[in-house]
Amino acid sequence: MNVRLYDSATREVRDFVPLEEGKVSLYVCGLTVQSEPHVGHVRSGVNFDVLQRWLRHRGYEVTFIRNVTDIDDKILIKSAEQGRPWYNLAYTMHRELDRAYTSLNVAPPTYEPAATGHIPEMVELIDELIANGHAYPAEDGSGDVYFDVRSWPTYGELSRQGIDDMEPAEDADPRGKRDPRDFALWKGHKTSEPETASWPSPWGRGRPGWHIECSAMAGKYLGPAFDIHGGGIDLRFPHHENEQAQSRAAGREFASYWMHNAWITTAGEKMSKSLGNSLTIPAVLERYRGIELRYYLVSAHYRSHVEFSFGALEEAAVGFRRVESFLERAFEAVGPEDAGLGSLLPEAFVAAMDDDLGTPVAVATLHDTVRAGNKQLADGDIDALQATAGSVLLMLDVLGLNPYDSVWGYGGADEKLTGAVDALVAGLVADRAAARAAKDWARADAIRDQLKAAGIELEDTPDGPKWSLE
Missing domain, CATH: 3.40.50.620 (HUPs)
Structure with a gap:
């Protein structure tokens, strides 16, 4: 086509x-x-x-x-x-x-x-x-x-x-x-x-x-x-x-x-300066990540007028975080070095993009693929998951939304910062585990509350505690 x-x-x-x-x-x-x-x-x-x-x-x-x-x-x-x-x-x-x-x-x-x-x-x-x-x-x-x-x-x-x-x-x-x-x-x-x-x-x-x-x-x-x-x-x-x-x-x-x-x-x-209703990029980025704002803009067709609101931006941000969450869990199961082997862009995605940059349908296809990947995770179908995760990454690459792209802060000095945060959180998680082992429930709950206040969600799993950004 x-x-x-x-x-x-x-x-x-x-x-x-x-x-x-x-x-x-x-x-x-x-x-x-x-x-x-x-x-x-x-x-x-x-x-x-x-x-x-x-x-x-x-x-x-x-x-x-x-x-x-x-x-x-x-x-x-x-x-x-x-x-x-x-x-x-x-x-x-x-x-x-x-x-x-x-x-x-x-x-x-x-x-x-x-x-x-x-x-x-x-x-x-x-x-x-x-x-x-x-x-x-x-x-x-x-x-x-x-x-x-x-x-x-x-x-x-x-x-x-x-x-x-x-x-x-x-x-x-x-x-x-x-x-x-x-x-x-x-x-x-x-x-x-x-x-x-x-x-x-x-x-x-x-x-x-x-x-x-x-x-x-x-x-x-x-x-x-x-x-x-x-x-x-x-x-x-x-x-x-x-x-x-x-x-x-x-x-x-x-x-x-x-x-x-x-x-x-x-x-x-x-939206214009003369109308006094403009929202500068630095001001918006104080509340949302750049990748979330880009996702919000990409999700609408380029020829469609968009009525901006922070409510709509929040809804878009939540939707994009679901995609990120899937990738994190998929890579834990597959390993990033193996994801994408033999994967292709879905035909529906290609058809949508070929049809006057139909990004709304392309983004819908992205989420359909993520839902299929979540089912593969639940079923333990690792072989299928490997290709699915790769397809998701390919679609995100085309849309400029790959969260692992270094522009979003996964490289250089930011990588060192991420490593430092990982170490600090891991230390608190270990302290909480020790408190639980000692049946010091007050101390364990206090650490959990401390992490939650910092925007870190802690989940106790059969494989041990896991944390993620809220």
């Missing part, structure tokens, strides 16, 4: 056929690094991380570019409000974003270009558009350059809108435009903005418009035509509409497929 993906341009799920056999070129619009990333921000990173993992599993060589917008109106406004250089704010928030992605096991892209490092490519592209009759310098002396939307007959095809039905662009004074819907390719320097936020150009000092940034960076690293362009559904218009128009007006075929992930909402509204 071929991989099938929903193309936002055609509004249908269709067979994915890359431009070059065996290779996939993927460009995803990254974030504008103006503030700390929240749960809504990172959904796109997680969703497209799953996409590139699945494409690689299916044998494709993936070139994955995800940009960073590090110069923008919002960055200039926020940095001025905070009394700090704009580039300091952008750099600091970029590092926060990197930490958020790492905490959720979002693999780094092949390359992550920053807008400020690609001004020459943007100027070159704007020059081409002016030469082709699709862009013009404003006549008001502002130094702005605009894309002429009426010069491109198919403008609006991605979002399926007619030009006259569109709201005017809000990125500059309309007095410099031929049409109020024309959008800025270049923004002339203003005396109210720092000189460092401007670069020389044929039209005077200034800075790029948001839309031209992605077109220039995609073209530099993926060429004039590439396979998939992704991002949040809120980017379809005007950002992706404008990207496509300016790129094709410059003679570039641009993206063959458009993919958009849906919003995360709170109280029915898109």
